[in-house]
Amino acid sequence: IQLEGFRVLFISFFCYQICEVLEFKTLAFALRIRMANLPILQFEDKILETVNQNPVVVIIGETGSGKSTQLSQILHRSGYTKSGAIAVTQPRRVAAVSVSRRVAQELDVRLGDEVGYAIRFEDRTSERTCIKYLTDGVLLRESLSDPELKQYSVIILDEAHERSLNTDILMGLMKRLIRLRASNLKVLITSATLDGEKVSKFFSDCPILNVPGKLYPVEISYSSEQPKSYIESSLRKAIDIHVNEPEGDILIFMTGQDDIEKLVSKLEEKIQSLEVGSCMDALVLPLHGSLPPEMQVRVFSPPPPNCRRFIVATNIAETSLTVDGVVYVIDSGYVKQRQYNPSTGMYSLDVVQISRVQANQRAGRAGRTRPGKCYRLYPLAVYHDNLLDATVPEIQRSSLAGSVLYLKSLDLPDIDILKFDFLDSPSLESLQDALKQLFLIDAIDENGTITRIGKTMSELPLEPSLARTLIEANEYDCLTQALTVAAMLSVEGTLLPGRSKSSKSTEKKRKHPPSELPDGSGWGDHIQLLQIYELWDQTDYSIDWCKDNNLQVRGMLFAKDVRKQLSQIMQKIAKGSLDVRRKERRRDREHDYKNLRKSLCVGYASQLAERSIRHNGYKTLGFKSQLVQVHPSSVLREDEEGMLPNYVVYHELISTSRAFMRNVCEVEMQWVTPILQKLEKLNVNKLSGGSNQPVENTQEDQNIPKKEGLTDDSSSRIQA
Ligand code: ADP
Numbered sequence: 001i002q003l004e005g006f007r008v009l010f011i012s013f014f015c016y017q018i019c020e021v022l023e024f025k026t027l028a029f030a031l032r033i034r035m036a037n038l039p040i041l042q043f044e045d046k047i048l049e050t051v052n053q054n055p056v057v058v059i060i061g062e063t064g065s066g067k068s069t070q071l072s073q074i075l076h077r078s079g080y081t082k083s084g085a086i087a088v089t090q091p092r093r094v095a096a097v098s099v100s101r102r103v104a105q106e107l108d109v110r111l112g113d114e115v116g117y118a119i120r121f122e123d124r125t126s127e128r129t130c131i132k133y134l135t136d137g138v139l140l141r142e143s144l145s146d147p148e149l150k151q152y153s154v155i156i157l158d159e160a161h162e163r164s165l166n167t168d169i170l171m172g173l174m175k176r177l178i179r180l181r182a183s184n185l186k187v188l189i190t191s192a193t194l195d196g197e198k199v200s201k202f203f204s205d206c207p208i209l210n211v212p213g214k215l216y217p218v219e220i221s222y223s224s225e226q227p228k229s230y231i232e233s234s235l236r237k238a239i240d241i242h243v244n245e246p247e248g249d250i251l252i253f254m255t256g257q258d259d260i261e262k263l264v265s266k267l268e269e270k271i272q273s274l275e276v277g278s279c280m281d282a283l284v285l286p287l288h289g290s291l292p293p294e295m296q297v298r299v300f301s302p303p304p305p306n307c308r309r310f311i312v313a314t315n316i317a318e319t320s321l322t323v324d325g326v327v328y329v330i331d332s333g334y335v336k337q338r339q340y341n342p343s344t345g346m347y348s349l350d351v352v353q354i355s356r357v358q359a360n361q362r363a364g365r366a367g368r369t370r371p372g373k374c375y376r377l378y379p380l381a382v383y384h385d386n387l388l389d390a391t392v393p394e395i396q397r398s399s400l401a402g403s404v405l406y407l408k409s410l411d412l413p414d415i416d417i418l419k420f421d422f423l424d425s426p427s428l429e430s431l432q433d434a435l436k437q438l439f440l441i442d443a444i445d446e447n448g449t450i451t452r453i454g455k456t457m458s459e460l461p462l463e464p465s466l467a468r469t470l471i472e473a474n475e476y477d478c479l480t481q482a483l484t485v486a487a488m489l490s491v492e493g494t495l496l497p498g499r500s501k502s503s504k505s506t507e508k509k510r511k512h513p514p515s516e517l518p519d520g521s522g523w524g525d526h527i528q529l530l531q532i533y534e535l536w537d538q539t540d541y542s543i544d545w546c547k548d549n550n551l552q553v554r555g556m557l558f559a560k561d562v563r564k565q566l567s568q569i570m571q572k573i574a575k576g577s578l579d580v581r582r583k584e585r586r587r588d589r590e591h592d593y594k595n596l597r598k599s600l601c602v603g604y605a606s607q608l609a610e611r612s613i614r615h616n617g618y619k620t621l622g623f624k625s626q627l628v629q630v631h632p633s634s635v636l637r638e639d640e641e642g643m644l645p646n647y648v649v650y651h652e653l654i655s656t657s658r659a660f661m662r663n664v665c666e667v668e669m670q671w672v673t674p675i676l677q678k679l680e681k682l683n684v685n686k687l688s689g690g691s692n693q694p695v696e697n698t699q700e701d702q703n704i705p706k707k708e709g710l711t712d713d714s715s716s717r718i719q720a
Helices: 002-036 039-053 067-077 093-106 136-145 165-180 196-202 230-244 257-273 293-300 356-367 380-385 401-409 428-440 452-458 464-475 479-494 504-508 525-538 543-548 553-576 594-603 669-681
Strands: 056-061 085-090 115-119 122-124 131-135 152-157 186-191 208-211 218-222 249-253 281-287 307-313 326-331 334-341 346-353 372-376 608-612 617-621 627-630 643-645 647-655 659-667 717-719
Touching (some): 067 085, 085 136, 093 131, 093 293, 131 136, 136 401, 165 186, 186 196, 196 208, 218 356, 230 249, 257 307, 281 293, 401 452, 428 669, 464 479, 525 553, 525 594, 543 553, 594 659
Parallel strands (some): 115 131, 249 307, 249 326, 346 647, 627 659
Antiparallel strands (some): 617 627
16 A cells, blocks of 8 residues: 555656646747747847947837847847856846846746846846846946956846936946947947937947837827826726726826825725626736735736736836736826935935826837727826926936945046036036035045045945945944944835835824834934844844734845845955954944944934924034924934933935934934034035045045044933
């Protein structure tokens, strides 16, 4: 009997294996049939011929024509991967992961082998990888250790129309690289809507290839007036389509995750309330940048039969990700955009009107497989008169400190940052703002020359303030803590419900952390993040502990991974110039977290604020003084005597209903004084030019913090 049982087991296992292989092959076969229909493949010969003859080619093609998934494969097939890998950059992390997964499937290989991806803090590539999808930020970082990017034979800057800050900088860099490696590097710039002429001109009139997509006609209709609530209008329109229109998926453009979640639950509720059998089945799916991988897969899986999908997406579905099966598009006409104001150092996350180019892209999503319909929830007059022609490039609405540090750290002799070859130049004001910030945190000296500290900072995949904090923390023996804070800040947005959001609704609520969670001991948010992680560490990284404390497990695990990577990078840097003290396991038991707070004060030297009782808030110190408040989500509160700290540093300034400091930490006056003195020395005109070669023993090098005896500070709190 045992033998028989064993035989049955063996045969079942054998059959299972055959089925697995068959299923896999069938999937690959089905994919190949679908791929064959992609417009770009009909131009394979023309593309190869043009690429063979030119170092730079611009390729314009309708979204979904196959640029992201097929170009790399075309070049791979024709042998370009024999002399190096193909890099395909994506402005969004989620697109890099999703497209690489798709290409691995199409080529029938395991993700991470021949096809892989690299995004910040996550590298899924191996020595065998010859097609690598990576974020534009990761490619910039790679160019620091390998300035000529010699491992690549082809670099494809995909989604260039998004005009992300990093892609714009990469374009400038490619121009230089082409001069250096004209014989063995091909650069392709691909875009759905980009002004091809402009890019071609930028690259000495390189050829432009247009890949005509087969878009079916899309009937566009407009609302008679601006809706009071675009969530409610979208809901009504979507249900109206579901009840009255023939089959076909509905793609609804919302502005962000909050709106998406609201609309998804309203839609589900409404669909449930429809009479059974009155219309086909329905499936409501969200689609945005921070969607967990298992949810992304659902969006790309074929829908069940006789079922209409409602895909509620951010502008990620405009061009970055193509969802098949869409016939109806509902366009709210808005997008959430982060804007930086260099004169105030303030970020605002604004819901703004989309551009006409975006509106047309959105409409186009309805006509990919058959004639479709697009419902614009705004009047035709708004489309014509109010919408901008094209979206303002990110370089003109971002803080440039990180990018300027990057450019300064490239060993390009005598580069004048103010004259760098940008496709669209940022404003002088924002470049100067970046230079001032870098000067205050010792990354450049008063002549604009990068210092040794600046060089070290550029090796860390962190924003300049946090990179500087880590270097300082190493000097003050609290690197262990600072690594945790930096890692936790990089996931903080997804960690605690209510911590991240800057929406008006959360402003009203003060954060009440679950009772078991620490509260930063009165020092502020950075310390709270540290304490949370340390508690978790003590539970041996228990998943249940995260769940019990209402913390996102995925976020915490990611923080752990980020922390490990940052620690490794710091160890590697140690081999060069830094003396990383090997105190990884030592837990600093200081109750006042003085060393850590002091390091934060140095790192955030350009993000300081002083208590202003008269205004019942704070005044930022530095280039421009302005009134700000501690964000209601902060754990920094008045103490029992109603006192608030005299001085704080903040992670960012955001402007919503008022100007708020997010993630705040108390610092001491005697740490602030030298920063203010340094500010007085600042001459912005001298900062912009200069050689980027680090000068031996510059003043800033000597400024690497010495371990002066730390004086005990008396409390710097004043009556609120
Ligand atoms: P483009 O870059 O021109 O917008 P893509 O190469 O991204 O076009 O898409 C080509 C086709 O591949 C589309 O039909 C799209 O739906 C499909 N596709 C792309 N990425 C994925 C994915 N991650 N999963 C499933 N299908 C995908």
